[in-house]
Amino acid sequence: MISAYLFLAILIIYAIGCVWLLFLGIDFFISKIRKVAPEVPSCKRSRDAVLGEIARNYSDMQSVLDIGCCYGGLARKIAARFPKMSVVGIECMPMPYVVAQMSKVFCPRRNIRFVFGDAFRFIKKSDGFDIGIAYLLTPMMRQVEEVADKFKVLLVLDFPLPGRVPARVTKLHKDMLGQHVLYVYENKNN
Numbered sequence: 001m002i003s004a005y006l007f008l009a010i011l012i013i014y015a016i017g018c019v020w021l022l023f024l025g026i027d028f029f030i031s032k033i034r035k036v037a038p039e040v041p042s043c044k045r046s047r048d049a050v051l052g053e054i055a056r057n058y059s060d061m062q063s064v065l066d067i068g069c070c071y072g073g074l075a076r077k078i079a080a081r082f083p084k085m086s087v088v089g090i091e092c093m094p095m096p097y098v099v100a101q102m103s104k105v106f107c108p109r110r111n112i113r114f115v116f117g118d119a120f121r122f123i124k125k126s127d128g129f130d131i132g133i134a135y136l137l138t139p140m141m142r143q144v145e146e147v148a149d150k151f152k153v154l155l156v157l158d159f160p161l162p163g164r165v166p167a168r169v170t171k172l173h174k175d176m177l178g179q180h181v182l183y184v185y186e187n188k189n190n
Contacts, residue, residue, distance in 0.1 A: 072100030
């Protein structure tokens with residue numbers, strides 16, 4: 001009897017592992033084809049800096065879009081700290097999106113949702129957001145710059161917008177990847 005339960009448990013673990021590896025393979029394959037940014041979630045210090053910036057200067061704003069939210073850690077932190085804000089995290093890679101969606105089961109919040117798809121198409125079709133957050137590599141920052149007017153404020157980690165001058169630049173911390181920086185772009189037209 002015990003051996004049947006043990007066999008069933010091993011079978012379930014094996015099936016979950018196979019599905020997980022399948023998702024990882026699909027995710028890797030899609031990222032190579034689409035040439036998108038790798039999955040690099042923001043670190044705790046960077047998330048804390050973004051939360052502090054919002055708390056000090058933008059806590060009265062209503063909507064936030066986390067562009068390339070990865071596993072949704074920053075979006076969840078914003079939703080928890082600012083329950084009156086509507087928070088959207090958008091991700092184009094399957095594995096991080098699935099993890100972000102699953103996290104809502106364990107930490108449900110009414111003011112957050114995750115969207116799977118192309119962030120730049122999504123932004124262009126939207127009415128805009130009060131705050132945009134981006135932690136993307138330099139080649140993708142040109143696309144962020146193209147949709148920058150859809151935001152009142154853009155909070156950008158580490159990779160600045162190539163053709164805009166930030167309202168503020170805050171050096172955060174150094175680690176093995178180098179100096180982390182928070183760029184704040186305010187759109188005076190919104």
